[in-house]
Amino acid sequence: MTRLREEWIKNIQSGISAYEHELKRKTGMTLLELSAMSNDMDTSQIIKHTSDYNVAVIPVTTGEGIIGTFSQSVASIIRQLGFNAFVTERTDVDGIYEAYLKNASCLFLADDKRFLGINIGRNIISDNNAATAKGYITVLEHVCGGLAGKEVLLLGYGTVGKIMLELLINKDAIPIIYDKNEKLLAGLNEEMILKGSEYIKNYKLILDATNEGGWIQSDMIDENSFIAAPGIPLSLKEDDYEKHRDRVVNDWLQIGTAVMMGELCK
Numbered sequence: 351m352t353r354l355r356e357e358w359i360k361n362i363q364s365g366i367s368a369y370e371h372e373l374k375r376k377t378g379m380t381l382l383e384l385s386a387m388s389n390d391m392d393t394s395q396i397i398k399h400t401s402d403y404n405v406a407v408i409p410v411t412t413g414e415g416i417i418g419t420f421s422q423s424v425a426s427i428i429r430q431l432g433f434n435a436f437v438t439e440r441t442d443v444d445g446i447y448e449a450y451l452k453n454a455s456c457l458f459l460a461d462d463k464r465f466l467g468i469n470i471g472r473n474i475i476s477d478n479n480a481a482t483a484k485g486y487i488t489v490l491e492h493v494c495g496g497l498a499g500k501e502v503l504l505l506g507y508g509t510v511g512k513i514m515l516e517l518l519i520n521k522d523a524i525p526i527i528y529d530k531n532e533k534l535l536a537g538l539n540e541e542m543i544l545k546g547s548e549y550i551k552n553y554k555l556i557l558d559a560t561n562e563g564g565w566i567q568s569d570m571i572d573e574n575s576f577i578a579a580p581g582i583p584l585s586l587k588e589d590d591y592e593k594h595r596d597r598v599v600n601d602w603l604q605i606g607t608a609v610m611m612g613e614l615c616k
């Protein structure tokens with residue numbers, strides 16, 4: 351699992367409106383609409399809680415410690431959905447206590463292993479890995495008008511990739527999986543496995559959950575392919591990303607966090 355770096359996320363807060371504008375242009379959905387759709391909800395189910403949920407984001411110092419602007423970025427994404435969100439001044443357990451004293455109804459917090467959203471009053475927990483998988487599959491599903499019966503190439507069979515495979519099967523898509531570490535694919539049906547990266551260009555719908563940056567160049571993909579890529583850093587090299595940008599959705603935190611917040615409103 352990739353640890354986020356401040357240099358990647360430092361502009362999330364200032365760029366959140368521009369980000370959403372680009373998401374809307376590429377997918378036809380706002381963050382709120384994507385969050386609702388990913389959770390099989392109507393936007394009104396989320397909107398109705400924007401006035402009564404107070405969301406606290408708690409910085410966590412354990413393990414490798416605080417990532418500069420992480421908590422502020424998470425809060426800005428939640429605010430973009432219309433909620434009140436604040437970052438606690440104190441950290442860790444003391445931060446949880448501060449959130450409680452300030453009447454927070456939902457908590458967001460992450461250590462090096464897991465990033466969770468918790469709705470205290472309603473006893474709901476949302477995990478960022480599952481939310482990210484749901485969010486990016488929904489992007490792909492929406493841009494192609496449904497996944498049932500369609501081949502979807504899944505790159506990367508790690509934590510998020512595994513969740514994505516289950517979701518693809520539930521949606522009656524035809525998943526094809528590629529991971530350069532073939533050992534990870536042991537036990538999967540042979541027909542599902544892509545035998546080499548040279549075949550990536552045969553697919554138009556791609557989910558990229560790999561976390562090794564810059565290993566895909568333009569000539570490895572179909573120019574009409576759509577890539578929903580939660581993996582960070584992005585697999586496409588910088589120049590190739592710019593060429594293909596209208597058909598690539600990739601971010602560091604925005605979709606996953608927005609889908610988590612929607613889940614807490616269920």
Ligand code: 2YJ
Binds near residue numbers: 410465
């Ligand atoms: O509070 C902080 O600033 C830090 N403790 C945040 C740590 C963020 N955690 C990560 O980046 C981990 N790799 C887990 C992310 C899960 C994403 N699916």
